[in-house]
Amino acid sequence: MPPESVNGPLLDVRGLTVVVPTRRGPREAVSNVDFSINRGEVIGVVGESGSGKSLSMQAVMGLLPRNFQVTGSIRFNGEEICGSSERRMRALRGGRIAMVFQDAMTALNPVQTIGAQIVEMIQLHNAGLSAGELRDRALSLLKAVAIPDPERRFAQYPHEFSGGMRQRVVIAIAIANDPDLLIADEPTTALDVTIQAQIMEIFSRLRSERGIAIILITHDLGLVAGMADRVHVLYAGRVVESGPIESIFREPHHPYTASLLAAVPSIDHVSERLKAIPGTPPSLADRASGCGFAPRCALALPLCATLEPPVSRFGASNVACHRAEDQASLSRMGAPT
Amino acid sequence: MISFFPASRALVPPRSRVSVGVSRFFRRIGWEHLPTVFAAVLIIALIVIAVTVPWWAPYDPVAIVGRRLQAPSWQHWLGTDALGRDVMVRTLYGTRYSLPIVAAVLLAAVVIGVFVGAVAGFLGGFVDNALMRVADVTLAFPPVLLAMAIAASLGPGLVNTALALIIVWWPIYARLMRAQVMSVNKLDHVDAAIVGGVRPARLLLKHIMPLCWSPIFVNATMDVGQVILVAAGLSFIGLSAQPPTPEWGQMISEGASNFYFWWIAFGPGMAIFLVSLSANFLGDALRDFIDPHSGHAA
Numbered sequence: 001m002p003p004e005s006v007n008g009p010l011l012d013v014r015g016l017t018v019v020v021p022t023r024r025g026p027r028e029a030v031s032n033v034d035f036s037i038n039r040g041e042v043i044g045v046v047g048e049s050g051s052g053k054s055l056s057m058q059a060v061m062g063l064l065p066r067n068f069q070v071t072g073s074i075r076f077n078g079e080e081i082c083g084s085s086e087r088r089m090r091a092l093r094g095g096r097i098a099m100v101f102q103d104a105m106t107a108l109n110p111v112q113t114i115g116a117q118i119v120e121m122i123q124l125h126n127a128g129l130s131a132g133e134l135r136d137r138a139l140s141l142l143k144a145v146a147i148p149d150p151e152r153r154f155a156q157y158p159h160e161f162s163g164g165m166r167q168r169v170v171i172a173i174a175i176a177n178d179p180d181l182l183i184a185d186e187p188t189t190a191l192d193v194t195i196q197a198q199i200m201e202i203f204s205r206l207r208s209e210r211g212i213a214i215i216l217i218t219h220d221l222g223l224v225a226g227m228a229d230r231v232h233v234l235y236a237g238r239v240v241e242s243g244p245i246e247s248i249f250r251e252p253h254h255p256y257t258a259s260l261l262a263a264v265p266s267i268d269h270v271s272e273r274l275k276a277i278p279g280t281p282p283s284l285a286d287r288a289s290g291c292g293f294a295p296r297c298a299l300a301l302p303l304c305a306t307l308e309p310p311v312s313r314f315g316a317s318n319v320a321c322h323r324a325e326d327q328a329s330l331s332r333m334g335a336p337t
Numbered sequence: 338m339i340s341f342f343p344a345s346r347a348l349v350p351p352r353s354r355v356s357v358g359v360s361r362f363f364r365r366i367g368w369e370h371l372p373t374v375f376a377a378v379l380i381i382a383l384i385v386i387a388v389t390v391p392w393w394a395p396y397d398p399v400a401i402v403g404r405r406l407q408a409p410s411w412q413h414w415l416g417t418d419a420l421g422r423d424v425m426v427r428t429l430y431g432t433r434y435s436l437p438i439v440a441a442v443l444l445a446a447v448v449i450g451v452f453v454g455a456v457a458g459f460l461g462g463f464v465d466n467a468l469m470r471v472a473d474v475t476l477a478f479p480p481v482l483l484a485m486a487i488a489a490s491l492g493p494g495l496v497n498t499a500l501a502l503i504i505v506w507w508p509i510y511a512r513l514m515r516a517q518v519m520s521v522n523k524l525d526h527v528d529a530a531i532v533g534g535v536r537p538a539r540l541l542l543k544h545i546m547p548l549c550w551s552p553i554f555v556n557a558t559m560d561v562g563q564v565i566l567v568a569a570g571l572s573f574i575g576l577s578a579q580p581p582t583p584e585w586g587q588m589i590s591e592g593a594s595n596f597y598f599w600w601i602a603f604g605p606g607m608a609i610f611l612v613s614l615s616a617n618f619l620g621d622a623l624r625d626f627i628d629p630h631s632g633h634a635a
């Protein structure tokens with residue numbers, strides 16, 4: 001066990017850059033991303049498909065193929081894990097850091113009982129437990145994720161479970177060894193809305209009862225609003241805005257954040273059309289030098305297309321935008337872009 | 338008068354108790370399973386014959402039991418061959434050579450192929466390339482020709498035939514397993530297991546390979562007929578069992594030199610035909626059972 005740093009953040013990522021090989025040569029898919037999470041905290045990582053949110057989490061877990069270049073610093077509990085050995089990563093994975101995938105339908109081994117799969121996870125990180133102890137711990141995990149009738153469920157196969165129940169099993173497997181950090185990669189995308197609420201309820205219990213820090217990757221701002229302490233908004237591989245949840249929602253400083261919020265349909269204002277953001281995110285191949293959002297931005301200046309905006313602090317948020325102040329005043333006036 | 342229900346069935350009296358039992362059985366499972374049931378019964382019967390034939394066979398398979406080249410009669414159901422040996426008894430004894438060869442060849446080919454294919458598909462890169470090029474070289478030759486060459490260079494004999502067939506057959510299973518492992522490796526639960534800290538060896542054995550077996554089984558069942566045919570072919574040209582062994586291919590070769598006495602080749606020929614056909618029926622049924630999408634019947 002590495003020395004526990006008492007005060008530092010649980011996970012501290014600085015300058016994370018991921019270069020992926022494409023047919024037309026290497027391209028930067030994640031550029032200079034910073035984020036950190038404290039013990040027991042919940043942060044949201046928000047962005048649309050291809051913004052690099054899953055890629056950066058896979059980089060943290062050390063899951064990317066060898067031909068992906070990962071640079072920057074990833075400190076877990078003060079220990080640098082970027083580029084550390086496969087053996088060390090295996091001990092961390094499933095032990096101190098766990099991950100929940102998007103699609104619970106396929107995240108379980110179809111030919112093993114769920115009991116066997118939970119027991120396997122416990123056993124991997126705690127050698128020498130008796131069969132009875134393993135079973136007891138597995139059953140208590142199933143209870144922790146609110147699966148009714150755990151004794152019967154223990155001996156069943158994944159196909160006998162509904163989508164929501166499978167996601168609970170996946171979560172039970174993830175928390176089998178009381179991890180410090182749980183990375184949830186769009187954990188409710190494949191589920192319907194009532195089940196989503198139940199799963200989010202389980203997450204918030206894990207946090208309050210077990211003190212597990214959670215990184216919630218999602219494109220659903222509503223989920224983040226209900227749970228996270230802080231939010232990081234990713235666009236085209238960069239963190240464009242980050243800060244406490246209230247300030248992001250009340251006073252977005254980045255035009256992208258503002259348009260994301262405006263795009264959420266509201267039942268208070270009945271409007272005929274959904275407010276989509278015009279244009280599409282830049283593909284990996286043509287990421288230019290300036291701000292990635294400039295071509296779609298209503299507030300863009302000529303400067304935005306050429307100079308990448310530096311990250312500066314506005315109130316409680318960190319924003320990478322040349323026009324952050326203007327956007328903020330627009331937001332204060334309640335006018336979405 | 339048009340009736341929705343065919344009335345004729347009720348009017349026809351049952352021919353016998355047995356036929357009623359059989360038709361009731363097939364009405365329950367469906368008549369399309371007739372070939373499967375036929376094949377299963379036949380294969381089981383052949384295995385029983387192979388095990389028990391020495392206890393009840395009326396003659397010794399290598400003993401001269403009467404006049405040579407007798408036509409089929411009640412005494413010698415399939416006649417006698419050029420040396421006066423009973424063809425029926427020799428055919429029945431043939432199961433004791435053909436069935437073990439098939440079992441040994443397929444078992445060894447599956448074991449070697451699965452191991453090589455799984456390692457290649459899982460590790461990828463250089464290991465994959467090296468192993469698969471070896472398999473490609475083997476597959477580049479026509480299988481019968483390669484088996485002939487190997488059997489000829491090892492020298493005639495049943496064991497050498499089996500070795501030659503194993504060398505020819507394992508690359509098919511290696512390729513099949515490699516493809517299976519590579520596609521299963523992309524599934525989410527494998528990533529989930531990696532995220533949980535599972536070691537590579539355990540990952541392959543517990544989380545990947547258990548999902549790879551079905552095409553291997555189906556292919557092996559289908560190959561039973563093929564192996565019997567090629568094995569018989571090798572002994573037909575004299576590269577396998579030597580006289581007086583009552584091996585099917587060897588017997589057909591003897592029959593070919595006495596072409597006008599058809600019964601000599603008829604026994605072993607029919608045996609080969611029935612075994613190959615049954616194996617194919619079983620393979621088809623197994624494939625439909627495992628993967629309902631590939632079959633025509635719903």
